[in-house]
Amino acid sequence: MTRFALTLLVALTCAGTAHAQCFADYKAKKDAPLRLHYGVAQIGGACSAGAAARELTPRLAAQGWTLLQVQSVFGPEGLDQRKNSAGQYYLRF
Amino acid sequence: MPDNTTSASDIRRTGGRLVVMGVGGILALLIAAALLLFLTLPDSGAFDARVERMFVENADLTSQAEIKLLEILAQSGTAFADTLASYRLVIFVLLVFATGMMIAALVFLILLVGFNRRMAQIERAGIQVNSLLISREENTVYLNNLGFKLTDAAMETMSILAEARMDDDVLSGSEIEGMISGRDASNCEEAAGATRIKRLRDTLGNQIVSELLVKNIARRGYMLAVEKDVIKVL
Numbered sequence: 001m002t003r004f005a006l007t008l009l010v011a012l013t014c015a016g017t018a019h020a021q022c023f024a025d026y027k028a029k030k031d032a033p034l035r036l037h038y039g040v041a042q043i044g045g046a047c048s049a050g051a052a053a054r055e056l057t058p059r060l061a062a063q064g065w066t067l068l069q070v071q072s073v074f075g076p077e078g079l080d081q082r083k084n085s086a087g088q089y090y091l092r093f
Numbered sequence: 094m095p096d097n098t099t100s101a102s103d104i105r106r107t108g109g110r111l112v113v114m115g116v117g118g119i120l121a122l123l124i125a126a127a128l129l130l131f132l133t134l135p136d137s138g139a140f141d142a143r144v145e146r147m148f149v150e151n152a153d154l155t156s157q158a159e160i161k162l163l164e165i166l167a168q169s170g171t172a173f174a175d176t177l178a179s180y181r182l183v184i185f186v187l188l189v190f191a192t193g194m195m196i197a198a199l200v201f202l203i204l205l206v207g208f209n210r211r212m213a214q215i216e217r218a219g220i221q222v223n224s225l226l227i228s229r230e231e232n233t234v235y236l237n238n239l240g241f242k243l244t245d246a247a248m249e250t251m252s253i254l255a256e257a258r259m260d261d262d263v264l265s266g267s268e269i270e271g272m273i274s275g276r277d278a279s280n281c282e283e284a285a286g287a288t289r290i291k292r293l294r295d296t297l298g299n300q301i302v303s304e305l306l307v308k309n310i311a312r313r314g315y316m317l318a319v320e321k322d323v324i325k326v327l
Binding site for chain 2: 031036038
């Protein structure tokens with residue numbers, strides 16, 4: 001019983017890690033005239049800056065934006081402190 | 094021809110070469126200046142790129158107000174770049190004007206040198222006739238607006254020579270005599286025409302020399318009509 005509970009816990013933890021929500025904050029631009037924005041977006045794939053950049057580039061390009069830099073990746077706990085800065089670009093892309 | 098002498102055609106040729114070289118040099122200068130002008134001035138993207146780099150390099154530039162300020166900075170930079178572009182155009186136009194002035198100055202300089210040499214040559218060559226006016230009523234020939242009174246016979250000879258010159262004809266002595274006397278040239282003597290020419294030369298030459306060289310000042314006497322400092326006695 002104890003063993004089963006432990007296994008379940010481990011399994012849940014693993015599943016939780018695998019499906020934990022991943023977010024990235026990034027900087028993007030549009031040319032002529034130059035427009036800049038700082039935004040937060042949810043990442044579906046691997047939770048790393050490189051993967052986030054690969055995923056975000058086409059998403060932003062669809063709206064005419066060019067990704068400049070992915071600042072960092074973080075979990076849901078980092079959302080609140082960035083919500084204000086991102087403004088209208090909070091989870092928009 | 095020895096090397097240390099020049100002729101009028103030489104001068105014209107060197108002058109032409111100088112003009113071509115000078116104009117070429119000026120054009121090369123203009124092109125170099127224009128290239129420098131258009132290559133060294135930053136294009137409008139330079140300001141945007143600078144602002145973009147600032148935005149990327151400073152990780153804490155994330156608040157909306159700061160980003161708005163950066164955008165305004167980039168816009169003012171773009172406006173400044175537009176101003177620079179118009180300045181560049183103005184500078185280029187001024188450059189073209191300056192080049193035109195330089196070319197004109199060069200051409201005038203060359204012309205001036207040419208005229209100076211030509212003047213010196215004319216001064217050395219003595220009298221050069223650029224107008225010959227024959228007035229039959231006054232029996233006077235005007236050479237370069239200097240009037241010379243001729244006898245009737247000399248006037249006839251002068252008119253015939255002038256007409257022949259206008260037709261590019263050369264007249265022999267007998268032809269001259271024939272035209273004046275109205276007889277056929279074959280019946281006239283060569284010597285008669287030569288005498289007429291001699292008389293014309295005498296009266297005209299005498300008057301020309303007295304006008305240009307040996308002047309007669311009324312009731313005082315005679316004087317050479319040349320500058321003091323050009324006279325040398327060997």
